[in-house]
Amino acid sequence: MQPFRYVRADSTDHAVAAITGEDARFIAGGTTLVDLMRLDVMRPTALVDITGLALASIEDAGGGLKIGALASNTDVAYHPLVTKRFPALSEALLSGASPQLRNMATVGGNLLQRTRCPYFRDVAVACNKRAPGSGCSAIDGYTRSHAILGTSESCIATHPSDMCVALAALDAVVHTRGAGRERAIPFGEFHTLPGDHPEVENALEPGELVTHVELPASPFAAHAHYVKVRDRAAFAFALASAAVGLDVADGKIRAARIALGGVATRPWRAVEAEQALIGQAPNRASFERAAAAAIVDPKPRRDNAFKVALAKRTIVRALELAWGVS
Numbered sequence: 650m651q652p653f654r655y656v657r658a659d660s661t662d663h664a665v666a667a668i669t670g671e672d673a674r675f676i677a678g679g680t681t682l683v684d685l686m687r688l689d690v691m692r693p694t695a696l697v698d699i700t701g702l703a704l705a706s707i708e709d710a711g712g713g714l715k716i717g718a719l720a721s722n723t724d725v726a727y728h729p730l731v732t733k734r735f736p737a738l739s740e741a742l743l744s745g746a747s748p749q750l751r752n753m754a755t756v757g758g759n760l761l762q763r764t765r766c767p768y769f770r771d772v773a774v775a776c777n778k779r780a781p782g783s784g785c786s787a788i789d790g791y792t793r794s795h796a797i798l799g800t801s802e803s804c805i806a807t808h809p810s811d812m813c814v815a816l817a818a819l820d821a822v823v824h825t826r827g828a829g830r831e832r833a834i835p836f837g838e839f840h841t842l843p844g845d846h847p848e849v850e851n852a853l854e855p856g857e858l859v860t861h862v863e864l865p866a867s868p869f870a871a872h873a874h875y876v877k878v879r880d881r882a883a884f885a886f887a888l889a890s891a892a893v894g895l896d897v898a899d900g901k902i903r904a905a906r907i908a909l910g911g912v913a914t915r916p917w918r919a920v921e922a923e924q925a926l927i928g929q930a931p932n933r934a935s936f937e938r939a940a941a942a943a944i945v946d947p948k949p950r951r952d953n954a955f956k957v958a959l960a961k962r963t964i965v966r967a968l969e970l971a972w973g974v975s
């Protein structure tokens with residue numbers, strides 16, 4: 650048996666070189682990875698510790714932001730440029746986990762956190778995501794937390810991140826470094842649909858390191874909000890959530906952004922709902938029409954059919970709060 654390998658990377662070159670050749674994983678805050686190693690769900694044979702890399706800065710980038718992959722969720726949430734320019738991102742981060750976890754959790758790790766599907770986290774039962782081809786215990790199981798959008802016959806697990814819902818609404822770009830090349834991946838292409846291969850969750854190639862996330866300058870700061878609906882106010886993942894932004898001039902909506910969490914297999918941008926708002930006056934009627942347009946061809950199951958209506962109500966509430974209706 651090979652001995653377990655641990656490498657503390659001292660540069661991005663070192664990290665990318667050290668990750669190759671076996672089932673090696675980067676480790677940042679460890680709040681997903683160590684958790685899943687304890688449960689025997691993830692069994693890397695090597696860990697490349699990236700916490701010493703200079704990737705934690707949060708900087709202005711032409712009116713937008715460049716956020717390092719190792720910036721903690723706390724540092725991002727409270728950074729003055731984030732609260733001023735991207736308030737929905739700050740709200741999304743602060744709605745997640747607990748203060749202690751947010752101090753440990755990093756932006757890169759948050760992007761790559763795994764689903765909270767209880768069957769994925771239980772090695773005694775079948776799960777296509779954990780053990781490809783073994784079957785999906787959720788499909789005929791208890792589905793209250795599962796997805797109604799973007800599902801397949803192989804997997805119906807929701808993407809758990811709050812931060813990613815805000816990044817989806819804000820047209821983020823994920824920057825990476827792999828062996829021999831750097832890439833800029835638009836956020837809408839970063840997380841993949843489960844299809845026949847739910848074990849593939851994103852566009853990263855093996856050993857590719859997320860270095861930073863870029864947010865372009867946004868006209869939505871004045872009217873942006875994140876609403877998360879969940880079973881209790883802390884330590885609970887979203888049953889439905891919405892990150893929204895409105896750009897309003899002369900009483901009409903010029904542009905809108907709407908993304909959903911808790912209801913889909915990846916952070917879900919609701920483009921049809923955004924289009925439905927353009928040229929409309931910002932009011933309850935236009936918000937309800939947009940919400941109706943957001944949920945296209947849902948696939949509810951026995952225990953999660955309530956999410957169709959809940960997602961729509963969450964969008965309306967988020968738009969009202971963004972517009973200043975309390």
Ligand SMILES: Cc1cc2nc3c(=O)[nH]c(=O)nc-3n(C[C@H](O)[C@H](O)[C@H](O)COP(=O)(O)OP(=O)(O)OC[C@H]3O[C@@H](n4cnc5c(N)ncnc54)[C@H](O)[C@@H]3O)c2cc1C
Pocket residue numbers: 674675676677678679680681682683684699718719744745746747750753754755756757758759760761762809810811812857858859860884885886887
């Ligand atoms: C009790 C609990 C409650 C939680 N509640 C919420 C919640 O309400 N909302 C929410 O959104 N999240 C929640 N989380 C999840 C939490 O946000 C994530 O665990 C955290 O963001 C992961 O970040 P990390 O730095 O600890 O990642 P790690 O555990 O270090 O890594 C996670 C994965 O990302 C990979 N990785 C890390 N950094 C990089 C990088 N730079 N490049 C490439 N790969 C990388 C690792 O290899 C690993 O596979 C909760 C977690 C716990 C334990």
Ligand code: SF4
Pocket residue numbers: 764766767768769775776777778779784785786787788803804805806847
């Ligand atoms: S929904 Fe996905 S993660 Fe959950 S048991 Fe099925 S295959 Fe596994």
